[in-house]
Amino acid sequence: MxxxxxxxxxxxxxxxxxxxxxxxxxxxxxxxxxxxxxxxxxxxxxxxxxxxxxxxxxxxxxxxxxxxxxxxxxxANHNFVTDISINLSSPDELGADRLINALGAFSVYGGPSLIVDSGTAITFCFVSEEGVYEGGAIFPGMRLCSWALNKQTAKLPLVWVESRDDLYGKNTKDAIEVGLYQSFYGLIEHMINQYQSKYKNIKVIGTGKGLSVFKKELSFDYIDNDLIFHGLKQFSYTRI
The missing domain is CATH 3.30.420.40 (ATPase, nucleotide binding domain)
Incomplete structure (x- = not known):
């Protein structure tokens, strides 16, 4: 209590x-x-x-x-989160969100696990079977890319990406939507496939608001939008 x-x-x-x-x-x-x-x-x-x-x-x-x-x-930071180890060249650079997502994933699902978090950025984080945060990858999110297209060009509109099954658009707005949706779907699926090929028993966990746009079934084992809360709750047990 x-x-x-x-x-x-x-x-x-x-x-x-x-x-x-x-x-x-x-x-x-x-x-x-x-x-x-x-x-x-x-x-x-x-x-x-x-x-x-x-x-x-x-x-x-x-x-x-x-x-x-x-x-x-x-x-939360790397100095106070002790339930997983961090194997990075500069642990202090690890964002608290990525660290806590990794802690949440390992505490609930175990390892090895791949955490895909889609928000302002899309991040991929790998936790080993022993509970070691080994590293990851960071990409700009769809919303950020849409904003960049709008701000760095004279005529391209700002687009909020919707789910798309088609391969081409009949107007500029649709063409941007198709380009962003198909490229990010391909990015996420490609990264998941690479990890699944190397780590046969890996658990793939998706989280973040950005995943809601993907109506196609990506190769996740779990979709868990409470992942960061799981990690923060686990963190709280070490600080009581």
Missing amino acids: REKKTFLIDIGNSFCEYCELDSNDDYSNRESIPTELLTQDYVTSIFLDSICYISSVVPDKDDLFKNVENVNSYF
């Missing part, structure tokens, strides 16, 4: 998602807001007199929690 109200918080580049842990350590009172709306007033009104376990990739938002005396904040 936790003594104080406890929150798990994921501060991403685009969205901040959080939930409360109830008396059974289940997730309740889930919320998702644009990260830009996470202000000092918001933090004070929602998280006062609580314990917060936080995965953040937006350093400017961290002080919003540190500035409130009655909020006990624990930020």
